[in-house]
Amino acid sequence: MTNSEPDLPPGSVRTERLLLRPFTxxxxxxxxxxxxxxxxxxxxxxxxxxxxxxxxxxxxxFMDEWRLRGYGPWAVVDRRTGELLGHHGLRYMPDFDGETEVLYTLSERVRRQGIGVEAGRAALAYGFGRLGLGRVMAITLHDNLASRGVMERLGMTYRRDATHRGLPVVYYAIDRAEWQRQAA
Structure with a gap:
């Protein structure tokens, strides 16, 4: 991952295959x-x-979150083609005691290519490194095994069942110390 560079909008990150930048x-x-x-x-x-x-x-x-908090979900852009692939990044969750969630949605065409994990690693590095977060969490529906797989490949662990917007979800999280051990 390469942190912000002069030719990128503030808050943007480049990875091997992706440009992660605030939406417009x-x-x-x-x-x-x-x-x-x-x-x-x-x-x-x-x-x-x-x-x-x-x-x-x-x-x-998403755009408001960047203006208000200095972070939010990114537009996930293929660096080679310039095509928008979905969203990925961090979101403040007031209904989860103000924790920060890593969230993602990618186009069907690009799933199972490691893009969710690549962008997720950048999001965790941004959250723990640049923002100094102590924990990042994620939620998904119980039967969304693909999303749970991304969370697990990011080093997140299942912590509990929860409810979000009236739906039963699973809650995964990773603390800064866990992330640092895994990144070493």
């Missing part, structure tokens, strides 16, 4: 297409609202 409104058309993919709608349990409305609300929320 220019990302909206591509993000709508991703949010409209069947498996994205299924796993995120999107309501019956059109994908365009959900995508714009999410994108604006």
């Amino acid at each position: 409104l220019d990302d909206l058309p591509a993000y709508v297409r991703i949010r409209d993919e069947p498996s994205v709608r299924d796993w995120l349990r999107s309501p019956d609202e059109p994908a365009a409305i959900i995508a714009e609300r999410s994108l604006r929320h």
Whole structure:
């Protein structure tokens, strides 16, 4: 991972294959297409609202998080093609006692290629290194085994069952000391 460089927007990170940067409104058309993919709608349990409305609300929320907190979910961009692949990064979770979540949604086309783990490692390094967080957590639906696999490959461990927005979820976490031991 390479930290911020002069030619990147503030908060951006480059990895081997990815540019992770704050979203802009220019990302909206591509993000709508991703949010409209069947498996994205299924796993995120999107309501019956059109994908365009959900995508714009999410994108604006992500942009607001960067302005308010100095971090938030990144736009995941393929460095080779410039294509938007999804979102990944950190989000403040007031309904989980103000913890910070690593969250991600990637286009169906690029799953199972290690992109979630590559971006996740960058997010953890950003959270523990730049932001000085003590813990990063993640949640997903019980049966989302692919997402749980990403969490486990990031070194996160299952801690408990929880509820989020009325849905039963599993709660995974990694503390700074655990991350430092694994990164050494």
